[in-house]
Amino acid sequence: MSTTTLEQIVAPSALNGKHEDRTPVIEVRDVTKVYKMGTVEVHALRGVSLRIYPGELVAIMGPSGSGKSTLMNILGCLDQPTSGTYRLDGVDVEKLNDDQLAEIRNKKIGFVFQSFNLLPRTSAIDNVEQPLIYAGVPARERRERAKVALEAVGLGNRLHHHPNELSGGQQQRVAIARALVNNPALILADEPTGNLDSKSGAEVMCIFQRLNMEKGITVVFVTHDPRIAQHTRRIIRIADGQIVGDEPVLEPLIACSDRVLQL
Amino acid sequence: MLLTELVRLALRALSANKLRAFLTTLGISIGIAAVIALLAIGTGVQEYINQQFASAGTNLIGILPGRIQRGGPPGGFGQSSVLTLSDYRAVVNGVPGIVAHAADFTSVGNFAFGSRTSQVQVSGVTPSFAQVRNWNAARGRFIEESDNTSRARVVALGTTVVKDLFEPNEDPIGQVVRINGVPFTVIGVMESKGASVFGDQDAIAFIPLFTAQERLFQRLAFARTGERVISTIYLQAASDEDRLFIQAAAREILREQHRLKPDDNDDFSIISQAELIETFGAVTSVLTIFLAAIAAISLLVGGIGIMNIMLVSVTERTREIGLRKAIGAKPAAILSQFLIESVVLSVIGGIAGIVIGIGGALSVSRFVDFSAVVRPEAVVLAVGFSVAVGVFFGIYPARRASRLNPIQALRYE
Ligand SMILES: Nc1ncnc2c1ncn2[C@@H]1O[C@H](COP(=O)(O)OP(=O)(O)O)[C@@H](O)[C@H]1O
Numbered sequence A: 001m002s003t004t005t006l007e008q009i010v011a012p013s014a015l016n017g018k019h020e021d022r023t024p025v026i027e028v029r030d031v032t033k034v035y036k037m038g039t040v041e042v043h044a045l046r047g048v049s050l051r052i053y054p055g056e057l058v059a060i061m062g063p064s065g066s067g068k069s070t071l072m073n074i075l076g077c078l079d080q081p082t083s084g085t086y087r088l089d090g091v092d093v094e095k096l097n098d099d100q101l102a103e104i105r106n107k108k109i110g111f112v113f114q115s116f117n118l119l120p121r122t123s124a125i126d127n128v129e130q131p132l133i134y135a136g137v138p139a140r141e142r143r144e145r146a147k148v149a150l151e152a153v154g155l156g157n158r159l160h161h162h163p164n165e166l167s168g169g170q171q172q173r174v175a176i177a178r179a180l181v182n183n184p185a186l187i188l189a190d191e192p193t194g195n196l197d198s199k200s201g202a203e204v205m206c207i208f209q210r211l212n213m214e215k216g217i218t219v220v221f222v223t224h225d226p227r228i229a230q231h232t233r234r235i236i237r238i239a240d241g242q243i244v245g246d247e248p249v250l251e252p253l254i255a256c257s258d259r260v261l262q263l
Numbered sequence B: 001m002l003l004t005e006l007v008r009l010a011l012r013a014l015s016a017n018k019l020r021a022f023l024t025t026l027g028i029s030i031g032i033a034a035v036i037a038l039l040a041i042g043t044g045v046q047e048y049i050n051q052q053f054a055s056a057g058t059n060l061i062g063i064l065p066g067r068i069q070r071g072g073p074p075g076g077f078g079q080s081s082v083l084t085l086s087d088y089r090a091v092v093n094g095v096p097g098i099v100a101h102a103a104d105f106t107s108v109g110n111f112a113f114g115s116r117t118s119q120v121q122v123s124g125v126t127p128s129f130a131q132v133r134n135w136n137a138a139r140g141r142f143i144e145e146s147d148n149t150s151r152a153r154v155v156a157l158g159t160t161v162v163k164d165l166f167e168p169n170e171d172p173i174g175q176v177v178r179i180n181g182v183p184f185t186v187i188g189v190m191e192s193k194g195a196s197v198f199g200d201q202d203a204i205a206f207i208p209l210f211t212a213q214e215r216l217f218q219r220l221a222f223a224r225t226g227e228r229v230i231s232t233i234y235l236q237a238a239s240d241e242d243r244l245f246i247q248a249a250a251r252e253i254l255r256e257q258h259r260l261k262p263d264d265n266d267d268f269s270i271i272s273q274a275e276l277i278e279t280f281g282a283v284t285s286v287l288t289i290f291l292a293a294i295a296a297i298s299l300l301v302g303g304i305g306i307m308n309i310m311l312v313s314v315t316e317r318t319r320e321i322g323l324r325k326a327i328g329a330k331p332a333a334i335l336s337q338f339l340i341e342s343v344v345l346s347v348i349g350g351i352a353g354i355v356i357g358i359g360g361a362l363s364v365s366r367f368v369d370f371s372a373v374v375r376p377e378a379v380v381l382a383v384g385f386s387v388a389v390g391v392f393f394g395i396y397p398a399r400r401a402s403r404l405n406p407i408q409a410l411r412y413e
């Protein structure tokens, strides 16, 4: 497949010119994913091509079962495509071994889940420290950085709370702190607001917008909520394992306001 | 990832389920405690036996008639051959370097005093027996040379015989007891030697050798040739080197005395205290190792318990493993996390087991004659064993955890 075809399919026209000379953070070509369940084959992705450039804030939308999570898992180096290529920051992911993939998940990517996935019976600050343990950061520095990350998501006063002592929105913010504690270039979030009420959802969006604008972190997340998606500058639509739409948001909403969150 | 980090993770995970961790370590504790206690008691018994032998006199050589099976404990005597007084004289006169020597003729006697009776071993001995066997009269006196030459009917009693025949406040010395109906005057009471691995050492009485042979056991004490029969010849050497030389020289002389051809087997046995200690040492250490091995089986059971719990733990924490992988844990990090957890479990169990085992062995010591001896090697062995159990039974669950696919693990319900 030639570059021009790829551009036609995926490049957001509004940003097209701007990015031409830069390496995409995410460059996916013709990716398919087939799950084999006994004799039945489920085609979760049927040839997805996609480029996301540094500093973008992107929402992925699509009906349930359309392959959004499958795509996010591949983007997060948690799963491998059945065919096609995925280059992350110019590195061909399929050539990497388990240890190198672990390193990328640890240093380059922060992943946020719909169901938070915090360690139970473990304080917020200990949860946030976990990626730093695997990065080999010494204990004292870990504490400090975990504290800074929690403060950045507005939880400086909840360091020693356990997950069961926190609201859903607060738990998700702990999970975001954990995702950003190792200074990743890319944050991936699979329905981060799916389990949250609208106020908590707005708080999460505010954090994503600030991380994106102030720190230049590329943020890609999945959502079902059109209003949430309007907080980004680009919406990619998936249906039945294929990209069916990719358009810019001309006037993004701003999530951060005095009522939403004091950061 | 640092070891301290892993140990902290392991302790945290284990403390989340304290009762379960405790019950799991119990299996290891019991196994290690049993091994430690049995080794300590075995070592104690061995040292006790060594002491017993040593108290009988060091560098002591005993010559017995017949052949004792090599390496086995005493018991398999041949019957045809005997030792005689002329054998004794030949050895004593022919072998240089003997410090002291004695001979005895031993049989069983029925003792009677008034209406009280006792049946014990009677040894007719030469006076030097007391010195050679390091066994003296506590009261009165032992057999003397004049008793022997005059074939005196005098007896020195072991304390068990005294208890059997006399009231506690009665003085046995000067009393006349009957042995197989023959009257003997009590001249002494022996020191008590107590019970030993050979039984009650005090159930014995000493009379002069010639008295035994001529006035008590006439029918047993003379060979067909008319020579006086000797049960045991005792030789005392000055040193270990002398002992080996004396053993060899005595053997030469006895083979000559018995007119053995070069390829005939010895018809007598020369055993030394040192060899007895060795033989018994070998028997007790085999026994100790055997018991410890049986105890080690319970360690195996404990190890299977650990494996079981670790498998349950890996399954329960599938989502945690998925998350850890998602945030950058390498397979090796997951592997070590679970491996360390199982080693921590088994080592905690092992340390508890060592404490319980030592406590058990020491409390056993309070009820028996010997004291248990906990060797440092046994403790090191126990710790090493529990680490090995932890690694061996932990590796499979840990590998299973490290190989989980992160996505499937995160989806696990
Ligand atoms: N591990 C799996 N095994 C089999 N089928 C799967 C698996 N994961 C997802 N699928 C299937 O792939 C399709 C896409 O799933 P998913 O990516 O989770 O969709 P979405 O996140 O958009 O709801 C669905 O039909 C789903 O049933």
Ligand SMILES: [Mg+2]
Residues within 6 Å of the ligand: A068, A069, A070, A190
């Ligand atoms: Mg999904």
